[in-house]
Amino acid sequence: xxxxxxxVNSLKARMDRVLDWLERAQPDVLLxxxxxxxxxxxxxxxxxxxxxxxxxxxxxxWNGVAIAxxxxxxxxxxxxxFGDGPVxxxxxxxxxxxxEEDFNPFDEARMLSAVVADIRxxxxxxxxxxxxxxxxxxxxxxxxxxxxxWLRDNASxxxxxxxxxxxxxxxxxxxxxxxAKVHGGTHVSADERAAFAELLSWGLVDGYRSxxxxxxxxxxxxxxAGNFHKNYGMRIDHxxxxxxxxxRLVWAEIDREARKGVxxxxxxxxxxxxxxxxxxxxxxGWEGALQRIAARTRx
DNA sequence: ATGGTGGCCCGGCCA
Numbered sequence: 001x002x003x004x005x006x007x008v009n010s011l012k013a014r015m016d017r018v019l020d021w022l023e024r025a026q027p028d029v030l031l032x033x034x035x036x037x038x039x040x041x042x043x044x045x046x047x048x049x050x051x052x053x054x055x056x057x058x059x060x061x062w063n064g065v066a067i068a069x070x071x072x073x074x075x076x077x078x079x080x081x082f083g084d085g086p087v088x089x090x091x092x093x094x095x096x097x098x099x100e101e102d103f104n105p106f107d108e109a110r111m112l113s114a115v116v117a118d119i120r121x122x123x124x125x126x127x128x129x130x131x132x133x134x135x136x137x138x139x140x141x142x143x144x145x146x147x148x149x150w151l152r153d154n155a156s157x158x159x160x161x162x163x164x165x166x167x168x169x170x171x172x173x174x175x176x177x178x179x180a181k182v183h184g185g186t187h188v189s190a191d192e193r194a195a196f197a198e199l200l201s202w203g204l205v206d207g208y209r210s211x212x213x214x215x216x217x218x219x220x221x222x223x224x225a226g227n228f229h230k231n232y233g234m235r236i237d238h239x240x241x242x243x244x245x246x247x248r249l250v251w252a253e254i255d256r257e258a259r260k261g262v263x264x265x266x267x268x269x270x271x272x273x274x275x276x277x278x279x280x281x282x283x284x285g286w287e288g289a290l291q292r293i294a295a296r297t298r299x
Numbered sequence: 300a301t302g303g304t305g306g307c308c309c310g311g312c313c314a
Contacts, residue, residue, distance in 0.1 A: 009314085010306055034314090036307065061307055090307095097312055128314060168314095222314085224303040264305075267314080 001071075001117065001248075003029045004272035005237055006258075007125070007166040007220070011035035011066070015043060017265050021258055022050055027272055028071050029116050031123035031239075033166045034266075035064035038091050042066065057081070057112040060091025065112040065123045065165065077115035081106065082150045100135040105143040111150075118280055119245060120155060124165035129186035137186060140168070144195035148202065157203025160280035161242035166220075166268065168236050169196045171206065174215035175235035187236055204240035207273040208252040210297040219254055220268045228259055228267075239273050247289040248275035249296075 004027040008014045011032065022030065035042070035058055042056035051070045057080040058064035067073065081087055088094070088107040098104075105127045113122040124147065129140040147163075155161055169192045173179035182188050200206065208217075218233030227233065241249060251274040259269040 013306065034306090062313075092308080130314090222303085223305055226303085267305080 001029075001275040001277070002027045002272055003031070003119075003121070003162055003164070003239060003275070004270050005031040005033070005123070005164040005166075005239055006270035007033040007237060007266060007268035009034050009036075009266035009268065011037055011043065011064070012041070014266055015046065017258070019046060019050060021255070021270060022052065022068075025255060025270065025272065028069065029121060030068045030270075031121065031164045032066040032068065033064070033123065033125035034062075035066050036060075036062060037064050038089070055112065055114050057087075057109050059087045059109040060089055060094065062090050063087075063109045063125055065109060065125050067112060067114055067116070067121055067123050069116045069121075071117045074115040077113075077120070079113040079154075080111065081109070082111055082146055083154075084146075103135050103139050105139045106146065110143070111147070119160040119162055122161070122163045122165075124163065124167060126166060126168040128168050129192070132184065132186055132189050137189075140186070141191055141195060144192075144198075148195075148198055151199075151202060155242075157242050158244065158286070159242055160244045161204070162239060162245055163199065163204055164237075164239040164271075166237050167196065169193065170234040170236050171196045171209070171238075175218070177216070177218070177230075177232040177234070182234070187234060199240055204242060205246035205249075205293055205297070207239040207241045207246065207249055208235070208254070208271060210246065210293065211249060211252055217254055218269075219271050221259065223264075223267050237268055237271050239271060241273065243286070243289050243293060244280040245275060246293045248278050248280070250274050250276050
């Protein structure tokens with residue numbers, strides 16, 4: 001079973017790239033972020049024609065998250081915005097921006113979850129934060145607090161769980177091209193990294209890092225200044241796996257090819273994990289599962 | 300050191 005995540009930076013603008021990638025990479029489940037669509041504009045039919053159901057949670061002009069799956073999505077399991085109610089409409093004709101004082105990441109379409117193949121999938125688009133210490137940064141940290149509370153209240157690390165997406169956090173200095181150059185900025189601050197570490201201490205495993213120890217592997221590169229070609233990037237997109245899922249992990253990869261070419265693709269590359277075909281029931285072998293994961297993880 | 304690019308939709312915001 002292949003589970004992927006990709007910040008597509010406008011699903012409308014990237015439709016051809018995304019559909020081509022589905023054909024090439026054959027993910028069973030694709031978590032998407034920054035679709036920049038309202039739900040009424042979600043392109044359900046083109047995905048359906050390729051065998052993928054899609055659930056979408058959007059607001060119009062910005063943000064927007066989705067799950068596409070060629071395994072059945074349990075419609076009764078869908079959760080949006082941490083179950084906290086509707087998000088704002090940022091589509092045409094609506095207010096186009098909010099002041100710092102009015103910024104509230106919970107007004108925005110950043111969280112969608114559904115159960116697929118007995119695994120609870122969570123697709124996340126974390127706030128960017130803009131500048132350390134700004135209200136947007138404070139809101140980012142509050143948003144991670146809400147995520148952690150939602151996990152505590154609605155899930156257990158003994159559940160089969162994949163929490164993925166554009167987290168906008170590079171967990172360690174090995175996840176950025178130059179720690180000195182990014183020091184002081186968002187994505188790498190101590191508080192953001194603590195929020196990420198909190199997810200791991202709750203019980204989630206960083207799927208990619210758990211089996212890929214090398215530095216210099218990124219999921220995002222700024223469009224500007226030829227950063228992609230210089231590999232000036234950050235590993236800010238993640239697939240965090242609860243132990244029953246992590247125990248099935250056989251491979252993880254970032255498809256850098258998808259960041260290349262014309263017309264220009266998203267500034268993020270897709271990340272995927274491959275799981276073996278065992279089920280996710282590990283009750284009988286829980287300790288063994290944890291030991292296998294620990295033995296495999298090299299940090 | 301600054302500014303570089305690309306999405307939204309058409310002036311400026313957001314990443």
